[in-house]
Amino acid sequence: MSIRFDNRVAIVTGAGNGLGRRYALDLAARGAKVVVNDLGGARDGSGSSVTAAQAVVDEIVAAGGEAMASGASVTDADAIFAMVDEVKAKWGRIDILINNAGILRDKTFTKMTLDDFRLVLDVHLMGGVICTKAVWDLMREQAYGRILMTTSSTGLYGNFGQANYGAAKLGLVGLMKTLALEGAKYNVKVNTVAPLAATRMTEDLMPPELLAKMGPETVSPASLYLVSEDAPTNVILNAGGGGFEAAHVTLTKGVHVAADAMTPETVAAKIADIRDRDGEIVPDTGAAQAQAALSGGN
Known part of the structure; x- marks a missing residue:
């Protein structure tokens, strides 16, 4: 079985670097027209530039693909909806959305300000909501859509110093679970990936010898499968370093008392x-x- 994306249009957020860049390049190599969305800010969310997004577009075009750059912030609903309108006008449809954009503001909860907490939620969780809302009705109308959320081990299992990030990332799992139900009869499938990858976001969080085994190319296969035509829905896949695992929210048998x-x-x-x-x-x-x-x- 060969997974292709010919005649499909994909939007990848946070695609100027790291995982998003790998997704964009891999989708384009398999036939997709790709919107490379990236605010171009620093890891903490400050600043902006379309340079990184345009560089990825140039790579795709040089390889014979089709792509366009977008510097819209995922937190700016007007800009994201305008981007979607532009894509629809250019290519007629939107088949795939990968919600990958994110920032880090790591501190212990004691030292974390409410602004640090709120901004991380705005980018990860509300950014995912805004981008998904912008394409949702179009995907329902065309009876085809593949949406991918990005969670993390922090959201699923917790990590010290990342209360804001963990809350946002598990929130995206909850969003996926409901949207998978609401999209089912319209052939809109919604899944989640939990990457373990060496990127700008993780470069100082793990030892170099481990990061060397965890390039974005070790995550991309799971993500591309989860936005393919034959993808399942309501699935969480952990991916990275050559490993692929499924994560579940389980329920014990428990007890029943009088x-x-x-x-x-x-x-x-x-x-x-x-x-x-x-x-x-x-x-x-x-x-x-x-x-x-x-x-x-x-």
């Missing part, structure tokens, strides 16, 4: 049984979780 035993003491006494992972499931929806709870366990 009304007169619904006390904190009962929970304390049964916490080992409640947390026992033998026979755990992955509910398809929040309603399925509620049904399992109300039916006396799953």
Whole structure:
């Protein structure tokens, strides 16, 4: 099976460097017309320049592909909607959106300001919301769309000093889970990748010998699969360094107790049984979780 993107139009945010650049180049090499979106700011979100985005466009065009640059900030809804209108006018459709743009403002929660917290949420979570909202109705109307969110190990499992980043990244998983349900009948599939990659965002967070094994090319295969025609939906894939794993939000069998035993003491006494992972499931929806709870366990 050969995965191709001929006649598909893709928008990749944060595509001037790192993972986004790799996605843009790989999509174009497989036939996609690519919008290289990048604000061109520093790792903390300051500054702007379209230079990085244009450089990636030049690479794609030099290799015989089609691409256009966009310096719109993912936090600026008017600019993003205008970008989408421009793409639609130029190429007639938008088939793929990869929400990759992000910044870091790492500090312990004690030292983190509310502005540091809010800005990271605005770029990662609200940026994903804005870009997705801008293409959502078009994808529904054309009965085809592939959207990829970007989470991280911090969002899924936590990391010291990244409360803002973790909150934003897990928020994108929640967004994916609902949109996968709402998009299903319109052939709009929504997935999430959790990259482990050597990029500008991680260059001082991991030892050099580890980073050398974790280039963006080790993540791109998972991301391209998740936006391909035959992609699944509502899937979280961890990728990097040659490894690919699926992550799940699971539910244990738990316990069911009588009304007169619904006390904190009962929970304390049964916490080992409640947390026992033998026979755990992955509910398809929040309603399925509620049904399992109300039916006396799953």
